[in-house]
Amino acid sequence: MSENSKDTAVTTADTAADGDVLLKVTGLQKHFPIKKGLLQRQVGAVHAVDGIDFEVRRGETLGVVGESGCGKSTMGRLITRLLEPTGGKVEFEGKDITHLGVSGMRPMRRDVQMIFQDPYSSLNPRHTIGTIVGAPFRLQGVTPEGGIKKEVQRLLSVVGLNPEHYNRYPHEFSGGQRQRIGIARALALSPKLVVADEPVSALDVSIQAQVVNLLDDLQQELGLTYVIIAHDLSVVRHVSDRIAVMYLGKIVELADRDLLYKSPMHPYTKALMSAVPIPDPRRKSEKSERILLKGDVPSPISPPSGCRFHTRCWKATEICKTTEPPLLELRPGQRVACHHPENFEDQQPQDTVLLSAAKEAAELVSEEVLAESAETSAAVAKAVEEGELAVEEPAAEEPAEDDAPSAEEPAEASEESGEPEAPTEAPSKKK
Numbered sequence: 350m351s352e353n354s355k356d357t358a359v360t361t362a363d364t365a366a367d368g369d370v371l372l373k374v375t376g377l378q379k380h381f382p383i384k385k386g387l388l389q390r391q392v393g394a395v396h397a398v399d400g401i402d403f404e405v406r407r408g409e410t411l412g413v414v415g416e417s418g419c420g421k422s423t424m425g426r427l428i429t430r431l432l433e434p435t436g437g438k439v440e441f442e443g444k445d446i447t448h449l450g451v452s453g454m455r456p457m458r459r460d461v462q463m464i465f466q467d468p469y470s471s472l473n474p475r476h477t478i479g480t481i482v483g484a485p486f487r488l489q490g491v492t493p494e495g496g497i498k499k500e501v502q503r504l505l506s507v508v509g510l511n512p513e514h515y516n517r518y519p520h521e522f523s524g525g526q527r528q529r530i531g532i533a534r535a536l537a538l539s540p541k542l543v544v545a546d547e548p549v550s551a552l553d554v555s556i557q558a559q560v561v562n563l564l565d566d567l568q569q570e571l572g573l574t575y576v577i578i579a580h581d582l583s584v585v586r587h588v589s590d591r592i593a594v595m596y597l598g599k600i601v602e603l604a605d606r607d608l609l610y611k612s613p614m615h616p617y618t619k620a621l622m623s624a625v626p627i628p629d630p631r632r633k634s635e636k637s638e639r640i641l642l643k644g645d646v647p648s649p650i651s652p653p654s655g656c657r658f659h660t661r662c663w664k665a666t667e668i669c670k671t672t673e674p675p676l677l678e679l680r681p682g683q684r685v686a687c688h689h690p691e692n693f694e695d696q697q698p699q700d701t702v703l704l705s706a707a708k709e710a711a712e713l714v715s716e717e718v719l720a721e722s723a724e725t726s727a728a729v730a731k732a733v734e735e736g737e738l739a740v741e742e743p744a745a746e747e748p749a750e751d752d753a754p755s756a757e758e759p760a761e762a763s764e765e766s767g768e769p770e771a772p773t774e775a776p777s778k779k780k
């Protein structure tokens with residue numbers, strides 16, 4: 350790292366006032382043991398989550414994105430304590446909950462809830478929705494004012510379902526409606542934090558925007574804090590305040606939503622963003638420089654040395670192979686773990702010889718992208734030289750407002766019978 354950027358880099362701990370922080374995660378790890386033979390000896394481990402740090406502030410939505418298998422769901426289950434971490438620390442409202450047992454977690458279960466991806470398998474088909482949504486009250490031994498039935502019916506109407514349908518079974522509902530039932534169940538005990546694991550990816554595109562809008566409306570009404578996990582940047586784009594990008598068990602970039610979209614710093618973020626479809630055909634030709642990533646995500650059983658992305662990165666040099674880059678706040682509100690970031694001064698300018706894997710990867714990246722990358726890095730390096738350390742206006746092209754992917758297109762009339770009335774406009778933009 351150069352001297353200049355060292356001065357500007359702030360460590361991750363200093364960024365949010367402690368009072369604002371609802372959840373804080375430090376060095377969080379989950380290694381699933383791989384056992385073999387009669388004696389079930391451990392022969393290795395899946396490094397699903399491998400040392401991540403972040404915090405979630407009260408009232409915000411943190412989006413978490415990354416390719417399949419990068420550890421997003423495991424991270425979600427660790428912070429809701431459905432899984433026991435292998436290492437690191439999870440603090441909720443300043444309290445260390447990392448290793449709380451079942452009884453210790455019981456009061457916490459009211460405050461932290463999870464919404465699951467598949468509304469078909471997450472609801473017990475033999476129970477009525479009244480029983481399903483009322484279960485958290487029974488489990489916690491809580492009797493709401495007016496009784497459980499009345500409260501459940503109120504919750505059903507809050508999520509846009511007919512309270513009269515209290516006695517119906519899950520199979521009588523469409524996918525979108527089932528996800529609303531899951532949301533009603535998650536909200537029953539007025540949680541402070543809701544972790545939604547791919548809440549809309551199992552739904553029809555036309556229904557996705559309705560459910561995302563519902564989550565957004567509920568957040569504003571009830572002051573909820575969300576962690577929304579998605580593999581698709583288009584889902585989190587419009588609802589997140591900040592976005593964490595995960596790759597092979599690590600957070601490679603964590604930034605305010607606008608900064609991330611205007612000038613992504615990690616090459617992996619840039620590649621993920623270039624994969625988001627652009628629905629407007631007129632704009633399609635303008636931004637056709639897709640970045641194709643070479644190969645699959647490497648195995649989390651033996652992740653690559655140094656920067657884990659180096660085997661697929663078109664900028665990788667020797668240092669990327671040998672030294673893991675720390676997650677540093679290179680620009681206020683934007684942390685990145687990269688030796689050769691995009692849209693910022695090169696952190697290892699002396700290390701210029703590309704790895705042969707990078708040369709191969711570069712063949713999949715269009716000339717335009719490579720030229721733009723070199724240009725923006727040079728521009729930032731010059732600005733830094735001239736003493737303008739904080740980069741106000743990123744040089745990268747700013748995505749247009751109407752650059753919305755198809756999932757955010759106005760929802761068409763529901764194909765699914767009986768879908769309740771719901772806002773049909775694209776998910777509202779924050780800030």
Ligand SMILES: Nc1ncnc2c1ncn2[C@@H]1O[C@H](COP(=O)(O)OP(=O)(O)OP(=O)(O)O)[C@@H](O)[C@H]1O
Nearest residue numbers: 381395397416417418419420421422423424580649
């Ligand atoms: N219980 C488990 N035992 C062993 N390995 C597991 C277990 N759960 C997850 N893994 C592995 O951990 C890695 C991360 O999985 P995880 O489901 O967290 O990723 P993800 O990013 O959520 O992917 P997806 O979007 O496909 O759900 C994967 O390689 C997965 O196979």
